[in-house]
Amino acid sequence: MEIILKRNALSNTLQNINSVVDKSTTKPILSNFVIRTIDGKEKEVEFSSTDYELSLVEIVPAEIKEQGSICVNAKKVFDIVRELQAENVHIKSTEQLWIHIVCGTSETRLPSVEVGLYPQTILEELPQSITINVDDFRHCIDKTLFAAITNESRRNLMGVCLSYNGDQKTRWLSTDGHRLAQMIKTIDALSFDSDKEVIIPRKALTEVRRVAELFGENVNITFDDRVMQFSGGSIMFKTRLIEGKFPNCDPIIPKDSTLEMIVNRERFISSLRIVSSISSEKLRPVKLIISPGSLKLESEKADYGEVIDEIEIDYEGESFEIGFNSKYLLDVLSVLETKNVVLECKNSMSPTIIKSPDDESFLSVIMPLRVEW
């Protein structure tokens, strides 16, 4: 293989490639990536990498001198290309699996691996599909992924559950057992069985979200029960889906909240930050003392001190107290974009809904915390 690429394009692609590459050293072959020329395409090459779960294929413009393919260490190439200065990068494979990278006056010689040893990513025709605007897609991820579990304790919660509610309405749902986030998104272009439900892993959504602008205007999502593909522009991701059943969250979403308050979002965020700043616990519990027109926030009362703050709110119901992990409140407040937010609950023990005042498409539910101070 012999190709010439623009350094900038190469460098950007390698950054994407590198973030998919497996960083663990248990499977050395996965520290590599593949460049291959495509039959019948004279002006572009295909870069691909995989960690078995998630694969990335990116098409990059290139001048092709000789068809072929190479498989080479991703980090080494990335570290070198990052330092290159000249405009064009010339990549050539020679006998005995050596790769030459020439750029300006510099010349690099790197060992490579038999392409056949690297797991190949095969794009499939899949039965279910959604075509979604890239900005909408970003929203659906941002407003749900934060509530998915981050550790391995419950694999079926390590992602976002996508299902179809009928009426062109997709449902994006995540939970870690203490809170949930739900986004309902109307999508015109879909072919989605209504009994279908898939769990998209966190890593896939994180990576896809990170480079979403490369998809262009729309992302085409296709899937079956095992795998999902995201494609658009010059880029395509393929991920395995999480096996297992997503819990039924409907009973947790309260339907009979009687207490409703409206709080200025930024004021609420700043107040939570102040009050939780003193806590040494990771989730920073905080007590909300609610009375007509007023929300008082109190940190734990501890030997190392305590903080209180008070916000004016729009509330006319009975006075009550309720505790939360302030991290959970801050997570959802930071993905909302409206001036005010609504909190709805029944009493100090009930799950609490947090949402925007005039937007039914998104809601989050947080379980309260028993606070004893």
Place this chain on the structure above:
Amino acid sequence: MEIILKRNALSNTLQNINSVVDKSTTKPILSNFVIRTIDGKEKEVEFSSTDYELSLVEIVPAEIKEQGSICVNAKKVFDIVRELQAENVHIKSTEQLWIHIVCGTSETRLPSVEVGLYPQTILEELPQSITINVDDFRHCIDKTLFAAITNESRRNLMGVCLSYNGDQKTRWLSTDGHRLAQMIKTIDALSFDSDKEVIIPRKALTEVRRVAELFGENVNITFDDRVMQFSGGSIMFKTRLIEGKFPNCDPIIPKDSTLEMIVNRERFISSLRIVSSISSEKLRPVKLIISPGSLKLESEKADYGEVIDEIEIDYEGESFEIGFNSKYLLDVLSVLETKNVVLECKNSMSPTIIKSPDDESFLSVIMPLRVEW
């Protein structure tokens, strides 16, 4: 004590205070800092912190309601103040060593410590002194501190040696045994015994450098054999000096270099970065192959690959090869500011001088490396 401060001023000062505060947990008292009102001063208070080696005293404008002093945990106060929003911060001590911090609607209660338990920083009249322009001072630090040792293996090299050469010329010198950096700075305002030589610790220079703009136009440096004070504007540092003798570096600085080459600095940096990018060693050895008009750079030849590059240089002597740790070359090239740099040496085994072409005030010497590839 009861005082009112501007939040911004408080926040900035706490950042400085916090970077001096001892982060280790072995001496809990040193995790605190002190605020005290000053007799006869109605509009300012004094903040101070120390880790026994380095102390900081900063004067901050304040409205004083009641004279006094407090000693309180630096990190806790910093974490809280960082989140505050209102313009004024009201700090008040109450009975039983509780501190109240009120800002806008928020109120914090923190435990404090007897001020008497905290080591007090006493400013002294010291016999030796230098008054140096802040920009010049920054230069003297930047151009020497990089070559000082960073580990504890040789305490007398963990800083910059300051001495007086006569003729208003101060000498700033550092070495880690593999390289040295020397800055000669002419200073008009000094009172410095010519046989005097002090070693200023790395931490002091790093902190003083970081906040140098707070000194105003000039820094006043006073010292004896034990301690050094840096003052100017509203801020004062006091540091213990490193005990011990700084090695005599004069014999290491070559006087009889016969080979001299001129290299474009940025080109040299970029070339070193490319060639060293592949190395897995921390100091990234590189070989320079010098011939008339040409500098070739070669990485190690290793199983994981190799990189070479070539630069046009101004050189007319005999051809030779010499090895260096590329990190040492990059360190000195990055503190030089001229378009070109000069390398001077005698042969492939001799210490090499690196400096700017028309500036005798600074030089660095790097020991070569035996490269066997």
